[in-house]
Amino acid sequence: MKHVLRAGLILVLGVFAMAAMGQNGQASLLDAAAAGRTAEVSRLIAAGADLEARDAQGRSPLLLAVAGNHVAIAKALLAAGANINAQAADRDTPWLLAGAAGRAEIVAAMIPLKPDLTIRNRYGGNALIPACERAHVETVKLLLSSGIDLDHVNDLGWTCLLEIVILGDGGPRHQEVAKLVLDAGADPSLADKDGLSPLAHARQRGQRAVAALIEKAGGR
Template structure:
C-alpha cells in the first residue's frame, strides 16, 4: 500500500496465485531401463515411468466397452463455471479485467459472468480495470450498471484507483458516468487530494473541469 493508502498495483502474484511449475524444467530420463516388462511385475513393482509425458493404461474405457457416456458436456452448468471464484474470491471476469483482456471480458459477459461480483476483500472488476487504466473495459462494465462507487478493503474506489494510476481517459469516463468526487480512501484522500499529492496535473485539470461543469448545470436548473 502506498502513502496514499490506496494499493498501487494489481493483485500481486504471491505464492497463492503463482502458476504451477513443471518440475525442474526438463523431462527426466527413463529409469530402470533394464527392468522386466510391466506385465511381468506386480502393481507394486511397476517401472519408474514418471519421466514420460504419457502413460498407457490397459483399463478399458466406457467407450471401448460400448457403454453410453454417463454425463454429456451439455449438462454442465456453464453459468456457475463462468462465475466460479478462486481461493481469493476472484472470478474469471475479475482476473480478465485486472489484466486488460478486453475480448475475454466481452465474451465472459456474453456467457453470463456477473459484473457485480466482489472478491473476498471487496475487489471488483471495475476497480481493477480502473487501476490498470483499461478504459474500454471500464466502459463495458459501466454499461452493465455496476456500482461505480464500490469500495474495497482499503476504502479505494474505481475513481481513486484511476487517479492514482494517472489514467486520464479512465478518470474522464468514470466522472462522466457519475463517480463521486467526495468519496475518500481510508487514508482520508479524496480523488482531488490524491491527484494534487501525486502531481498528476492532467488528472487535476479533468477533475476541475468536471466540477465547473457540475456548477454550471446546477445554476441552469435554478
C-alpha cells in the same frame, strides 16, 4: 435384472461424468480467462461454463480477464452476463480493478451495464481514486461519465484530488487528471484528516502547475 443394473450403473456414471465436466469447465474458464485464451473462453461460455466460478482468492473469470487486460475475453464475459460487481477476497471487483488498473476499453464496456458505484475497495475507495492516483487519463474521463462520486473520501481520508497531489508526481498526466476532476466539479478545498487541503499539499510538494489549477478552481 442384469439389464436393469447395467442401466442404473450407466446412469450413475453419467451423472458423475457430467458433474466432473462441470467442475472442469469452471476451472478451465478461470484458467483460460487468466491466460488470455480467447477461443477457449468462447467455447466454454457456449458450453455453459459457470461465469461466476471462483478461484482460491475468490476471483471470477471476469476479474482475472481484467487483471490480465484481456479485453476480448472481458467483453465476451460481459456479453454473456458476467457480474461486474463480484467481489473477491481482497475486495476487488471487475469494475473497481478496471478503474484502478486503467483498463479504459473494459471500463467503457462496463459503464452501460450500470456498475454498483457504492462498492468500495480494500482502502475504502471507489474506482476513481486509484485511477486518479495513477494518472490513467482516458480511464478517468470515462469514470467521470459514470456518475461516480467525485468527493468520496477513502479510509485514509483522501479524495481523488488529494491522491493526485499526495501520491502523484505533479507531472503532465497528473496535471491533466487534476484538471479533469476539477472541471467535473470536485471540491478543490476538501481537506484530509489533518485539515490540510489539496492546495496546501501541492504547495508543500512544489507542484506548482497542480497548485495553480486548484487555485483557479477556487481552492484554498
